[in-house]
Amino acid sequence: MMQNKPVVGITMGDAAGVGPEIILKSLAHKELYEISKPIVIGDSKMLERAKSFVNSHLAIQVIAVDDLEHLSFQFGTVYCLDLDLLPADLTIGEVSAEAGHAAYEYLATAIELAKDHKIDAICTAPLNKEALQKGGHPYPGHTEILADLTNTADFSMMLSAPNLKVIHVTTHVGIIDAVNMIHPERVYHVIKLAHDTLQKAGNHSPKIAVCGINPHAGENGLFGYGEEEEKVIPGVLKAQSEGMNVVGPLPADTLFFRAVRGDFDIVVAMYHDQGHSPVKVLGLDTGVNITVGLPIIRTSVDHGTAFDIAGKGIADEKSLIEAMRQAVELAPKK
Incomplete structure (x- = not known):
C-alpha cells in the first residue's frame, strides 16, 4: 500500500x-x-x-x-x-x-x-x-x-495507454494545416511540457522521443521537402541544449513499437492520427486523456x-x- x-x-x-x-x-x-x-x-x-x-x-x-x-x-x-x-x-x-x-x-x-x-x-x-x-x-x-x-494560455493533449504516453504538437486540424502549424518553437515547447510533466511526477530525466513528419523521418531529404530539418530538428536541439533527454526526429513506424517496449517514456507526435492511432490500437477501453501545461x-x-x-x-x-x-x-x- x-x-x-x-x-x-x-x-x-x-x-x-x-x-x-x-x-x-x-x-x-x-x-x-x-x-x-x-x-x-x-x-x-x-x-x-x-x-x-x-x-x-x-x-x-x-x-x-x-x-x-x-x-x-x-x-x-x-x-x-x-x-x-x-x-x-x-x-x-x-x-x-x-x-x-x-x-x-x-x-x-x-x-x-x-x-x-x-x-x-x-x-x-x-x-x-x-x-x-x-x-x-x-x-x-x-x-x-x-x-x-x-x-x-498554452497547453497540450497527452494520451496514455498501458506502456505508452503520447503528447501532440498539433491535434484537431487537417493534415495539410497540421504540417503548416508545426514550427521549431512549438516542437520545443511540447517537448518541455512532456519533460516537466513527467519530472513533476517523479521521473527526474524522462526519455523523450520525437516523431518525424514524413515517412522514415524524411530519410535525409528523400521524402518530403526538408520539413524535419526546418520544423523539427531546431526544436529538438534547443531542448537538448537545456539538458533534456530527447532524441529525434525518428521514424514513426518503428518509434511507437520501441516506446511500448520501454525504450522511451513518452513520444512527441506531430499530428492527430500519428499519435492517436497507436494508443487506440492498444485499447479503446484503457485510453486516458491528460491535459498538460x-x-x-x-x-x-x-x-x-x-x-x-x-x-x-x-x-x-x-x-x-x-x-x-x-x-x-x-x-x-x-
Whole structure:
C-alpha cells in the first residue's frame, strides 16, 4: 500500500450519462483505495440512484459530505462532496441544461480545491458539450474550462495507454494545416511540457522521443521537402541544449513499437492520427486523456457520456480506472 496517497477528486460529469455508474463501478475496485484517496464531486443522489442499476453485489455506502476534513477513505465507502444541484428525477440519457450546468459546477469546484491544494489531482467523468452550452457555459469541453479557470494560455493533449504516453504538437486540424502549424518553437515547447510533466511526477530525466513528419523521418531529404530539418530538428536541439533527454526526429513506424517496449517514456507526435492511432490500437477501453501545461493535474476517460446505454448498468469502467491510475502517477509526490 502506498504511503502519502494522493487525494483525487472525481468529477461526476454529466449525471444524465454514464458518469455516476462508472464511478461506482470503479470505486468497487479495492486497488483504487490502495493507491489513492478518492472523493467524488457531484450529487450524492445521482450516485444513490446509480446503485439501483449497477451490479447489486457492489457493497458500497455513499456518504454525502460538505468538506474534505476527517475522512477515512475506507474501501466500501464512497464519499461525495455533495453540491446538491440536480433533481432526483433527472431524466437519464437525455441532453439537459440542468445537468450541463451541474457538470460545469462540479469541475469548477474541483479546480478550486486543486488550486487550494485540498486535492492533488482531478479525474473527470465525461460531460456533454450540447448540455454544457444549454446550461449557460459556452465551452467546447473540459479542457477549455480548465484552461480558462486556471488562466492557462498554452497547453497540450497527452494520451496514455498501458506502456505508452503520447503528447501532440498539433491535434484537431487537417493534415495539410497540421504540417503548416508545426514550427521549431512549438516542437520545443511540447517537448518541455512532456519533460516537466513527467519530472513533476517523479521521473527526474524522462526519455523523450520525437516523431518525424514524413515517412522514415524524411530519410535525409528523400521524402518530403526538408520539413524535419526546418520544423523539427531546431526544436529538438534547443531542448537538448537545456539538458533534456530527447532524441529525434525518428521514424514513426518503428518509434511507437520501441516506446511500448520501454525504450522511451513518452513520444512527441506531430499530428492527430500519428499519435492517436497507436494508443487506440492498444485499447479503446484503457485510453486516458491528460491535459498538460495546467498548474494542476487532470486526467479523463477517453470516451463520451454514452447516453444510449446510460442507466442500463452496462457501461465499462476500465477507462476511468486507468484515468485514476494516471492521476495518481502524475500527482505531485509528497
